[in-house]
Amino acid sequence: MQLKELSERTGVSPASIKFYLREGLLPPGRSVRATRAEYGELHVSRLELIQTLRRVVGLNIAQIGSLLRMADDGVPRLELLAAVQRTVLGLDDVGREHGDVRTPAGDAVVRFRNWPDVPSDARNSLNAHLALMESLGVPVTDDLLDAYSLAVDAIATVNISATTAPEDVNQLIMTAAVGMHLHGQLILKLLALAHASHAIRRYETEA
Amino acid sequence: MQLKELSERTGVSPASIKFYLREGLLPPGRSVRATRAEYGELHVSRLELIQTLRRVVGLNIAQIGSLLRMADDGVPRLELLAAVQRTVLGLDDVGREHGDVRTPAGDAVVRFRNWPDVPSDARNSLNAHLALMESLGVPVTDDLLDAYSLAVDAIATVNISATTAPEDVNQLIMTAAVGMHLHGQLILKLLALAHASHAIRRYETEA
């Protein structure tokens, strides 16, 4: 299959494919001759992955590139999944440059839920976020944090047991990224609905 | 206070202030003379609101403008809060143009949680999102949805009782938007940590 056919099969314009090749998101095809290159199913699934990561998950080119380069470099799966999580849930934005951060509240969460007490990106990001909320004057009571963490603990339990890791790396990133993004959004939307519902209830009671 | 002083007090460049004036985000000052305008504390707090909405919450100019215009038009507070919720939690992105949508799962959530059975943006957005997940082949079991909704119900209960609405409209939007955004992010980060913790546990058990 050559570039034009790859374009037709994936619905991505030839110009964009060339762009992705330049950016290193898409590995080059097997160069048959000077003016002919052969692309395979791997390129199709890779392009679909790129499209989904852009349009559904909303990552930018640099983020996609970094993820894909890790995959191509044969980074271990657990590490890769951690990177996907960081990128998709936006754990990279705050406080990662300050090394490990601790907050009393963050430590408390870990203790209460009996989660393993090891530093991680997720934990640093949480602690940085708690510090940010503190600094912006948004109170986070221990009760609230307890309710939150109890909830997500239950969710994670259900969530992780329903996960089976696929063989193909493209597929792995796809399911992990899409899953994390969609579940994250789902929770946000449910929270919005719950919030709105409670607000209506309260409004009705007061009226 | 004139433009320059307003700029100095808020740390926003005069050029940006003029830009916000042009875009209608900032109401014009009281024109004392042809070359002199008077700005007040309201402009200061409005500018701070704009800054926070941009840099912390991450809204774009159009979204901020639409929210602020509603506030200036004296839209009722409940409606305004609903708009803030839509904007901050990204409920506008899917399925709002198709009118009211229903999904069996979405209905089930409302019934299980005994939430008021009325159409709302939050509900439409949830249903559209469930449909999207369905179409992308990401399964959402009733069990999972039940765990999610139980969790957010608990959170919303804690959350809403801790909320007191401020007098000033700028302040109202500020606290609502910042609160919703930060709490949403907090949940996402907690979920990430919970997920990572459970993954470590499982990995340790298997190893």
Place this chain on the structure above:
DNA sequence: ACAATAGGATAGTGCTCCTATCCTAGAGGC
């Protein structure tokens, strides 16, 4: 007389994500 200022118009900047054009060299069909 002169520096300073408001507000209006208009253009430019930096970033991101493409999209288009041009080029050369090579291969196959007629």
Place this chain on the structure above:
DNA sequence: GCCTCTAGGATAGGAGCACTATCCTATTGT
């Protein structure tokens, strides 16, 4: 042999966003 097609490289263009800068005129305090 000639024409068309193609890959891949270089380079430029374009659209959207959020500013940022420049220039202008009219006006005013000093």
